Amino acid sequence: MEEYVYIDGKKYRRGYTTGSCASAASKAATHMLLTKKKIDKVNIDTPKGIPLSLVVHNIEAYENKVKCSIEKDGGDDIDATHRMHIYAEATLIDRVNDEDIIVEGGVGVGVVTKKGLSVDVGRPAINPVPMRMINTEVRKIIGENFRDNIGKNKSLRITISAPEGVEIAKKTFNPRLGIVGGISILGTTGIVEPMSDEGWKKSLSIELEMKKSQGLDKIILVPGNHGEEFIKDKLNLDMKYVVRTSNFIGYMLKEAQRIGFKKILMAGHIGKYIKISAGIFNTHSKVADARSEILISNLAMMGAPLEFLKKIESCVTAEGAVEIINNSDYTDFYDLISNKCKYKIDQYLLDEDIDVEVMMFTMDKTLLGKSDKADDLVEVFR
Template identity: 45%
Template structure:
């Protein structure tokens, strides 16, 4: 019983369990390690109040003791969220130290917090932590220090404490995360703004996009290069002459990406995207996930009619199963180029509509079969700005 037994959401007709973050794991392990260090006793579990307002009961694992330290771990439970860190052990080692000039790395003057094995180190500016610091985000950091401080007060301890968070599997897991792109090397980040993992959380993914965009912006990139996924990144690398390694992946969140860029002060975004995703933007669809909306064939059909397509052409497009099948129909009827020009006009219109023309937006759209299909009116300007920007950085 960890306190989440009755916490769930219903999504796609399924009941999905809540879980808890690596930040909660570290905070719980910190409380357990400090209590055992100062009391000399052993505990099998601790309770933890999360920022979400949910109280967790967390089991303590792999307890080890030394002359002046105690180490223990809490196992991550992501609930029914597809989280790469699910099941890992997050350790905290608590050590006593005595110094008249205790270095302050947190809110408590006598507690030092750092990352050990498997916790990443920040190597680029633009993140919440300074270059060289452990990748422990602000809310988890505050949680860890609070739990350690409360445990110290419980035993009237006034000396110093050094806390080291480590994740033995962290370096390997980090390869599957955004961390290498963000310049966080050597391990995972200790995350969680609420202490709780909401299953299938879109909020977490959007926040990761925001973090990556902020880092690029803080490094002087006023014009941002965005791809929805791997197709776009591959196309950039193989067919375009702009620096593909600087691209940010926005997944399906086109609208949110634009909103965040405006709020941040970004001057422009160039999207490089597969037609299967971005044809939806030509209908004003700003979340391109199939569960939110489709309309691919309808957009292509309407655009084909505007380009002079026949009723039979329109019917064949509507019966197509994929965008490449629809493109084959357009090519066979000799109106592929004309139809794509109309699609590009609509994409530009709806990008500007989302942003109220506050920043420059454009798109380069391609197909894996047919190659470059077109680019919107402002794409050329953005390509030029991104190249100039790259030369300066």
């Protein structure tokens, strides 16, 4: 594997996914079970076309089963599963459903409880690509003629587990996705590309897919915790409608459009939503941070004097600007900005059939402003 990539002129180290770990551990355990010989390393191929040679840990070998682990390495894209161990146990059992290989989930691997994911309800949260990887790598060991080589009345059971997964899952999106009891075994390429937002965005999008599959035709988009608390505590709306966007506002709007939602209520802190009013749809500060300029230009258009605008310019945060605006004659500013957000979103989606309304609040969840028909849309969610 080319261990490093360069992004914006900086050197970052690649890693490998929990799916690669699970397939490598499965292959190693199967090899040791059938050969009765321990190995220190195991080689696998990844869907990205990059081969991996991974160290085998925690070997437990018995007559009819072998268990071992592979340590997850996220490279420089560290997440909650970085450095945890993914285990596989290979066991020969009586033939089941005429299957050569049976893959199951053990301790710390979550179970899917809601529709809308790529894994059926009741099944372990091992995504399709890692599942194929496990089967492919194990097949390399047992061969195509498993019944002739091993015994016509036997199946090979592979149990994937992650003992730390029960606690680590609490730091992931799994509870929101209806995956209970542990982590998911993930990875579409087998390789973790550093500094990539794609995995994060995909997790958010999956939640939208799930809401649609559960029969919802309208959705509430919020950036994160503060938005959720606003919806729950201030608007008293059912949280089943709520999906987070993080900073990926534009991406999630387009996903909601693609999936078929026709009514979208958006609620967020002014620090993020002020950017949307200027057509900025990724609200991370590294992408664009023109909060002060947007505040000043809009207040200037409302007739605010120079000295007032200078006070706004001196504010380090949007919250600081809110304090000044709240003690002025320009409190209509918030509704103006909310309507501008709606206007920019309508332009962005170019879909007259989608009804979008916007609400903005402060850090203490006080409503600041709303688009003209936001209250009407809120009632639709009640």
